[in-house]
Amino acid sequence: MPLPKIEIIGQQSGPHLLITGGVHGDEFEPMVALQQLGKLLPAYTENLHGRVTLIPIVNEPAFMRRDRVAEDNKDLARTCPGSQSGSVTERIAAELTTEIRQADYYIDLHTGGTKIAVYPLAGYMLHPDPKVLDTSRRMALAFGLPVVWGTTSRLEGRSLSIARDAGIPAIYTEYLGGGTCSPGGVQAYLQGCLNILQELNLLQGDLPTIDHGTAKEHVQLTIEDDREGAGHMQVNHPAPIGGLWKPEVELGHFVQEGDCLGRISSPTGEQGTEIFANQTGMVLVLRTYCRVDKEEFLAVILEPSSAQESEIMREISTHQPRFMHSVSLKQLID
Ligand SMILES: [Zn+2]
Structure with a gap:
């Protein structure tokens, strides 16, 4: 093959x-x-x-x-x-x-x-x-x-x-x-x-x-983190129930521990649960697909390890970085 x-x-x-x-x-x-x-x-x-x-x-x-x-x-x-x-x-x-x-x-x-x-x-x-x-x-x-x-x-x-x-x-x-x-x-x-x-x-x-x-x-934010589990994206903020996921934060946002990251509602909408951040830091990974099963992961937060890192994260969070804006693919190589 x-x-x-x-x-x-x-x-x-x-x-x-x-x-x-x-x-x-x-x-x-x-x-x-x-x-x-x-x-x-x-x-x-x-x-x-x-x-x-x-x-x-x-x-x-x-x-x-x-x-x-x-x-x-x-x-x-x-x-x-x-x-x-x-x-x-x-x-x-x-x-x-x-x-x-x-x-x-x-x-x-x-x-x-x-x-x-x-x-x-x-x-x-x-x-x-x-x-x-x-x-x-x-x-x-x-x-x-x-x-x-x-x-x-x-x-x-x-x-x-x-x-x-x-x-x-x-x-x-x-x-x-x-x-x-x-x-x-x-x-x-x-x-x-x-x-x-x-x-x-x-x-x-x-x-x-x-x-x-x-x-x-x-x-540019550079973080080096030698702890076990760091760099493994699928383990953070697992969904406590299955249903419809609606994030309340955006990728790149700086959140505090305890902030609401989003909510999951049951298929009929009768029950719902809020998901709270278990760390302070930058939202590095966010589920975008609305349908979620129990235990599927919802978000990863990148924790700052110094005041300087925290400062850079907040800067990223408050500016809409240029890369987020799309350019026409045709403009790239013609
Ligand atoms: Zn991949």
């Missing part, structure tokens, strides 16, 4: 960068951004020092089902390194693992998928090797999204776990979600990948330009 990929080989020698999208089948901005990058980069092979492998849709069976996961219901982002003789997701995980191990640097592009939205962020593992950590951090900062999030390296099954074990500097990114394919997200991902190609000196000299400038002008 070879993964469909685009290879761009530079005219100069250099390292190998792998960029993947569609590890989850319902995350569309990464797929479109990598298709666009695949059209853009071949004109720049003269300036390309090394090679770039793009896999726009890693999890094609999930994509064909219009779902996050394939028919075996396994989360590909928890199944690595997988197995060549296993179920469909295990086989894809094994192929992805082979691709990652052949790379010198790795970027894994995500969104929140159909049901949740994630504040745009670039994340990395706090790798025990300071050189790998430093390069991963540098890549995350260069990508240019407003939140840069270093979390524990003791997470298994992820694409980044494979990169960690192979000592390959790696980041993952998130950009909104909710089943859309926002032009702003495609732009941010395209620009972010170009930023990293420059940062790693794979692209030198004359570079592709995207009219709307880089996302680097935004306030």
Whole structure:
């Protein structure tokens, strides 16, 4: 089961960068951004020092089902390194693992998928090797999204776990979600990948330009949190009942512990319950899909660990960041 990929080989020698999208089948901005990058980069092979492998849709069976996961219901982002003789997701995980191990640097592009939205962020593992950590951090900062999030390296099954074990500097990114394919997200991902190609000196000299400038002008919040559980998005604020979910906060808002995040009403509307924040901080992830089952997660709050972080979060909260405004996809590359 070879993964469909685009290879761009530079005219100069250099390292190998792998960029993947569609590890989850319902995350569309990464797929479109990598298709666009695949059209853009071949004109720049003269300036390309090394090679770039793009896999726009890693999890094609999930994509064909219009779902996050394939028919075996396994989360590909928890199944690595997988197995060549296993179920469909295990086989894809094994192929992805082979691709990652052949790379010198790795970027894994995500969104929140159909049901949740994630504040745009670039994340990395706090790798025990300071050189790998430093390069991963540098890549995350260069990508240019407003939140840069270093979390524990003791997470298994992820694409980044494979990169960690192979000592390959790696980041993952998130950009909104909710089943859309926002032009702003495609732009941010395209620009972010170009930023990293420059940062790693794979692209030198004359570079592709995207009219709307880089996302680097935004306030950037960098948080490193080595606690267990940090970076695991599905565990916060589980729904106490199933029903219809209506959030009362927006993504990026700064909330205090005890603030109302939203309410769930029963299907008939007769019963309802309010959901309160169990932490103070920034709303990093928010469920956007109205129908919710008991125990499904509703929101993740990113806690500040210093007064300075708190200050930056409040700034993000009160300004409507530019990246939230859509630009026409047609304006990007024509
Ligand atoms: Zn994902």
